[in-house]
Amino acid sequence: MIQVELQDRVLSIRFDRAQRKNAITAAMYEQLAEAFGRAHSEAEVRVVLIQGSDTCFTAGNDLEDFVAQRPRSEDMPVLRFLRAISTCPKPVVAAVAGPAIGIGTTMLLHCDLIDAADTARFSMPFVPLGLCPEAASSLLLPQSLGWVRAASLLLLGESIDAQTALAYGLVNRVVPAAELLTGARERALRLAALPAAAVRETKRLMKLGQSDPVQSRMTEEFRSFGERLKSPEAQEAFAAFAAKRAPDFSRFD
Numbered sequence: 611m612i613q614v615e616l617q618d619r620v621l622s623i624r625f626d627r628a629q630r631k632n633a634i635t636a637a638m639y640e641q642l643a644e645a646f647g648r649a650h651s652e653a654e655v656r657v658v659l660i661q662g663s664d665t666c667f668t669a670g671n672d673l674e675d676f677v678a679q680r681p682r683s684e685d686m687p688v689l690r691f692l693r694a695i696s697t698c699p700k701p702v703v704a705a706v707a708g709p710a711i712g713i714g715t716t717m718l719l720h721c722d723l724i725d726a727a728d729t730a731r732f733s734m735p736f737v738p739l740g741l742c743p744e745a746a747s748s749l750l751l752p753q754s755l756g757w758v759r760a761a762s763l764l765l766l767g768e769s770i771d772a773q774t775a776l777a778y779g780l781v782n783r784v785v786p787a788a789e790l791l792t793g794a795r796e797r798a799l800r801l802a803a804l805p806a807a808a809v810r811e812t813k814r815l816m817k818l819g820q821s822d823p824v825q826s827r828m829t830e831e832f833r834s835f836g837e838r839l840k841s842p843e844a845q846e847a848f849a850a851f852a853a854k855r856a857p858d859f860s861r862f863d
Contacts (some may be wrong), residue, residue, distance in 0.1 A: 625661070659704075
């Protein structure tokens, strides 16, 4: 469900679970963490390219699997993946088409160059599911987009299209869907051809001073997320999702 290939010094990581809109399971997070571990340790890897298909990036967490694998410790695969992508010393390029939901959007906050197809849509419906943000998005989104835009995305869980994401500064460019994967790989190859040490040092300097706050916020979000998963609101949201009905939060304080 995660395809990993190293070619021309670019480590390509591709979601490959089309029948479930690339929804991510614990096993997939394990593979993602391992792939980024390679990016950290292997000198041959100069760039990471993360992508879905030409119609779907990822629908976010597989809810059934995620509830069954509730966060219990900081060694959970999802948190190991988030820590690995957020501290990756090599540049990370993302190619996004179709839906990028929940962690499908928040993981992009740790990427360096993001190409979006004109079909891309971004949303973080944590609050509508009775949950809270993750991947340090509660820190990084207000910093990068401003409080007002971050509030509409995180509190209301609003969805935005590719052009809005470009205007917000969430992605670097928007391209026709048919050109997305080829164009993103070309950018990755351009990075791979540059002086590797200079690229890594520039990324390190750009992130200098951010690492501790990001990791601290991830830890706090992880704790809150685990508590929210057990909340009556989340249980109502998941039950409504399974029954394909609107949730009713009116009886909860």
